[in-house]
Amino acid sequence: xxxxxxxxxxxxxxxxxxxxxxxxxxxxxxxxxxxxxxxxxxxxxxxxxxxxxxxxxxxxxxxxxxxxxxxxxxxxxxxxxxxxxxxxxxxxxxxxxxxxxxxxxxxxxxxxxxxxxxxxxxxxxxxxxxxxxxxxxxxxxxxxxxxxxxxxxxxxxxxxxxxxxxxxxxxxxxxxxxxxxxxxxxxxxxxxxxxxxxxxxxxxxxxxxx
Amino acid sequence: xxxxxxxxxxxxxxxxxxxxxxxxxxxxxxxxxxxxxxxxxxxxxxxxxxxxxxxxxxxxxxxxxxxxxxxxxxxxxxxxxxxxxxxxxxxxxxxxxxxxxxxxxxxxxxxxxxxxxxxxxxxxxxxxxxxxxxxxxxxxxxxxxxxxxxxxxxxxxxxxxxxxxxxxxxxxxxxxxxxxxxxxxxxxxxxxxxxxxxxxxxxxxxxxxx
Numbered sequence: 324x325x326x327x328x329x330x331x332x333x334x335x336x337x338x339x340x341x342x343x344x345x346x347x348x349x350x351x352x353x354x355x356x357x358x359x360x361x362x363x364x365x366x367x368x369x370x371x372x373x374x375x376x377x378x379x380x381x382x383x384x385x386x387x388x389x390x391x392x393x394x395x396x397x398x399x400x401x402x403x404x405x406x407x408x409x410x411x412x413x414x415x416x417x418x419x420x421x422x423x424x425x426x427x428x429x430x431x432x433x434x435x436x437x438x439x440x441x442x443x444x445x446x447x448x449x450x451x452x453x454x455x456x457x458x459x460x461x462x463x464x465x466x467x468x469x470x471x472x473x474x475x476x477x478x479x480x481x482x483x484x485x486x487x488x489x490x491x492x493x494x495x496x497x498x499x500x501x502x503x504x505x506x507x508x509x510x511x512x513x514x515x516x517x518x519x520x521x522x523x524x525x526x527x528x529x530x531x532x533x
Numbered sequence: 534x535x536x537x538x539x540x541x542x543x544x545x546x547x548x549x550x551x552x553x554x555x556x557x558x559x560x561x562x563x564x565x566x567x568x569x570x571x572x573x574x575x576x577x578x579x580x581x582x583x584x585x586x587x588x589x590x591x592x593x594x595x596x597x598x599x600x601x602x603x604x605x606x607x608x609x610x611x612x613x614x615x616x617x618x619x620x621x622x623x624x625x626x627x628x629x630x631x632x633x634x635x636x637x638x639x640x641x642x643x644x645x646x647x648x649x650x651x652x653x654x655x656x657x658x659x660x661x662x663x664x665x666x667x668x669x670x671x672x673x674x675x676x677x678x679x680x681x682x683x684x685x686x687x688x689x690x691x692x693x694x695x696x697x698x699x700x701x702x703x704x705x706x707x708x709x710x711x712x713x714x715x716x717x718x719x720x721x722x723x724x725x726x727x728x729x730x731x732x733x734x735x736x737x738x739x740x741x742x743x
Binding site: 354355356357358359360436437439440441442443444445446450452453457460464479480482483484485486487488489490491493494495497498499500501502503504506508518519522523525526528529530 | 564565566567568569570646647649650651652653654655656660662663667670674689690692693694695696697698699700701703704705707708709710711712713714716718728729732733735736738739740
């Protein structure tokens with residue numbers, strides 16, 4: 324005889340739903356406040372549950388933060404892989420990665436701001452810093468290296484190229500409302516997004532072609 | 534008869550020295566920790582004075598932070614103006630600005646990390662965000678606009694160009710130790726700095742020329 328209660332599928336999926344709602348609220352709060360100022364209480368209040376209910380899903384703030392980041396990078400990499408065509412010319416593949424990241428970050432402005440906060444941090448050891456973001460770096464690196472091996476892309480450090488071409492997309496998506504009254508613009512407006520994208524492509528072609 | 538004590542020049546300069554030492558320590562601490570976690574006590578301890586002595590110079594943490602940022606941007610803009618030659622071709626002037634910023638941030642790694650933290654913030658109103666960093670944006674804007682008026686530079690938003698060309702320098706200087714064990718490098722090493730700089734120039738020429 325088994326004492327365990329049968330799993331109630333409705334409850335299981337309700338649990339998953341609550342977990343997602345906690346992650347949604349936490350993503351906003353971690354993007355808006357620095358890590359030290361963000362409180363589990365605020366997340367609970369935004370979801371409309373008790374703090375103790377969050378702890379049932381995530382045992383502490385760091386664990387919740389890591390889950391937010393993990394979900395974010397997984398979504399970004401998944402969107403990239405859906406659009407990537409491994410048979411396309413290497414330059415085209417890199418432009419696809421950049422376009423996907425740009426679109427992703429403009430549509431989800433919490434993403435570039437969380438990445439900016441992460442980028443300012445220090446970490447106790449070299450592997451800790453990429454524990455979560457590493458999937459995105461690996462995607463970038465493998466597309467660049469494949470193009471380099473075929474002789475289609477310039478033979479320089481993939482990480483230089485990431486700084487040169489990835490950082491602009493982060494800054495465009497995150498900071499276009501921080502430039503001051505007469506300079507601010509909405510990066511999601513098609514006119515701005517298209518104009519910026521074409522400049523980013525211009526830069527990418529110039530730096531990537533051997 | 535005047536009751537005020539005569540100013541003792543030795544004491545005045547000792548006061549200025551202490552003020553600078555507080556700013557030096559605070560710059561490190563604000564770069565290493567998020568604003569909420571940084572404590573005046575830590576700054577005092579690093580300088581070897583009492584917390585109350587800091588409050589004599591800066592009445593609270595926000596005021597100290599603003600002074601750190603103000604000093605940083607003033608130094609960056611001063612370095613830029615020293616190297617700028619208003620008679621040079623516009624493209625050359627932009628490359629000079631970029632080189633100065635890149636060298637400044639690589640030599641003073643607290644700078645790009647403070648800028649990253651700032652860039653992730655939200656502000657209560659549009660002018661608050663550029664209250665301090667505005668001097669750097671204005672320098673950039675005036676060099677770009679002057680070149681555009683002479684027809685030497687592409688006619689696009691100066692802020693797009695800032696995202697495209699300024700953000701890479703920030704990321705190169707701040708995050709090259711956050712890429713993971715097999716990717717990390719020292720951005721101050723001449724080999725890396727020179728290779729990155731030449732790629733940045735390549736991008737700048739491609740996006741700036743009409």
